[in-house]
Amino acid sequence: MSKFDSSDGFLALGIIVTYFVVMTISGIIVQYISQLQITIIGGGINVFFVVLVLLCLKMRHQGIETIGLKEGNIRLSFVLGGTLAAILFFCNCLSNVLFEHQSFIDFADILIYFVYFFTVGLVEEVLFRGYLQTRLHSLLKHILLDVLVTGVVVKKLRDEFEFYGDLYNGIHLIP
Secondary structure, eight states: OOSSOHHHHHHHHHHHHHHHHHHHHHHHHGGGSOHHHHHHHHHHHHHHHHHHHHHHHHHTTOOGGGGTOOTTTHHHHHHHHHHHHHHHHHHHHHHHHHHSOOOOOOHHHHHHHHHHHHHHHHHIIIIIIIIIHHHHHHHHOOHHHHHHHHHHHHHHHHOTTTOOOOTTTOOOSOO
16 A cells, blocks of 8 residues: 555656756756856756755655655765765766876866766655655556656656756757
8 A cells, every 4th residue: 555645646746847847948048058057057956856855745744764765874875875976977087088088177177066966866866766756656556667657757857869857958858
C-alpha cells in the first residue's frame, strides 16, 4: 500500500511541469546574458525547486525521509558526494589539459561550476528521484513504471537535442 495519495502524485507532476516551463523560459533568455549570469541563475533556479519540494513536504506533513534523506546521514552524503564530484571534475579538467592541450580552468570558474553542478545534482536527487519517483507510485501503482517514467523525464532533461534542462545550452523543444 502506498503512503502517498493521488494528490501527492498530481502535486509532483505539477512541480515537474513548472520546472519544464521555467527551464524553457531560461533557454530563451540564455542567449542574452553572460556566462556568469547563466551560472548564477541556473543555480538559483535549482535551489528554488529544492526549496519548493521541501515546502511541499512541510505542507503535506511529510518528512525528508520520504524523499530518501535521513537526518543523520545528510552531512556524510554531502561530504562523500562532494568529494567524489570534485575528484571527477578535476580528473576531467586534467584530461583536457593533458590530452587536448587546453589550459586549466581558473580557480574562480571552478568554484562557480562547483556550486552550479552541486545544485544540479541536488535538484536531480531531491526533485526527481526523491520526490517525483516516490509520488508517482500513487498514480501509476507499479514500481517499475515509476522508475521508468522518472528515468524518461530525467533523460529528456539531460538530452540536449530534445529537451535539455541545462542553462548552458537552453532547452530545445524542436530537435
